[in-house]
Amino acid sequence: MTSATQAMPQRAVFPFTAIVGQEEMKLALLLNVIDPKIGGVMIMGDRGTGKTTTIRALADLLPEIEVVADDPFGSSPTDPDLMSDDVRRRLSAGETLPVSHRKVIMVDLPLGATEDRVCGTIDIEKALSEGVKAFEPGLLAKANRGILYVDEVNLLDDHLVDVLLDSAASGWNTVEREGISIRHPARFVLVGSGNPEEGELRPQLLDRFGMHAEIRTVKDPSLRVDIVEQRSEFDQNPKAFLAKHQAQQDALQKQIADAQARLSSVTIDRELKVKISQVCAELDVDGLRGDIVTNRASKAIAAFEGRTEVTEQDIRRVIGLCLRHRLRKDPLESIDSGYKVDKVFGQVFGLSEEAIQNGAAVAR
Template identity: 85%
Template structure:
């Protein structure tokens, strides 16, 4: 029986001890503040079709720590053993062609459990390193498709993190966004074509002082979170103390947050299962589109992503109907990066989205 799910993390099981000792990762449940970033990441895990997150903000605000913590929080997934693409043993949308052929032939499929992959894309990566390469000489000499998988293969069913994405070559960003949107990576060379599943949550981060992404690329990220350095001295002390405790005794610190981690993990699993049942009233969908129209948002991505994010939030809260409050919590994250930039305007784009939302829905967004 095929298992066809909307989410690349859906086949999840309780965390089990792994034989190989892993480096301790700061627990997601212990991260203080940065609510926009945490909410955006969690919603993308519940529904990867939201289209990823662009995180813009100051240096040293815990972007990398949070993303690694999220990957570590997620339950282990079942993958086909010795498969470079983390193929799903029963979902054809998440299988490599070789596994599909083996399944169709009735061959036994051996599986293993592994942590959700978290792949860091280095700034200087080449297209071959990202997409993979075809060994033409071997293909011609031996008549086989010799493919060396790239980072997109490793990221299948996981998280692909690109730090300083605004400094990455535009062509590479395009490749990443295309793969994230389609769920497949295709490599073609000298008439030979190979494709494999590449279903991942794309997370980009950057510092706006070092340059913005082109609007055409920025628009293709599902959500946009802004993070700032914490100003409250008490909160800063709490963050520093937590980090010190973790560095001094990681095991004790992890044990302290284990119950919260397990509760959050169970909440994510439940949300993924509930998501297909979540509905959004027609009137609310019309109002979302009215907000997008009044903000002069190009295309329909803003409408689609806001609907998806609101549904994911309702599922996360354990509900099957989207409320106005759900929309209020996600609409700025989904639309602020889609507004046309006026260099002479000093008004924050998030404020503009909130103002129009209030006019259309008659509800103020809580700050």
């Protein structure tokens, strides 16, 4: 940790390991951090269920990253895929880059944000008078190599959602104006949240989120009391509460870092890949995003648990998160989409009816 980081007072953030319940949301977020190419998470559920708290806690938990100190996009000094064009030029010219460390940034996208605020703007006057590309970076530049969180994403303008999803998928943001074009890296974990009562996201946009986590208000009175007590204890004495959970936080941080390093060596048997695609085909999932995301998520969970080979159980734990939002919805059908995924998974993988029922109950 740099002296600058130590000198800066930081607001206490509720620790990720102290969050009670909402296992589905926590798993989806962790897997996207291990492999951002999964494509982000859409979290739909009741108000006041800790969505924002959990996402802030995850960003605070993550290990510090190495950045080029004077680069506005937080480029990596070693990985060419995470460098801006300017940093690449400087590196190829033999320049020694100033390096620093920083926390992973979480950027909150306000609902009223304009496209210029999100993507950045080009100062045409300066470009014409001085002959330089004067670019004012936006929120996508700030979110590079971090987490971009959009609360109430179902209320966001569809055009802006398209822009976010395009950048998240390609890893680059391009701004074009009056014949001037500037691009910069924009690799981030996109997390959207919303309440279904306030409107659904268009299916073609929903499909582009890698995973879909459903969260519900905890009904068990004992668990509700645990959550209230945890929050009260944190609010009364954040330092003591953080100290109590520090060992767990450190262990999880190391587990995430190890999983990120292990991910490239994780393999999945071809027979399992064929079965994943069979599940997608039988559920009549459009396109191949479902197949690709399920394969990626299965590898990420294996890496997270310290293994280099994907098992059937790994696939079972993530397939509902990866496919439930891609199913065609029949307004007259009352069957839960998560249960439909479990049922077809059980049939393709040869599970008994009892095992399917048990798996669906655990998932819920």
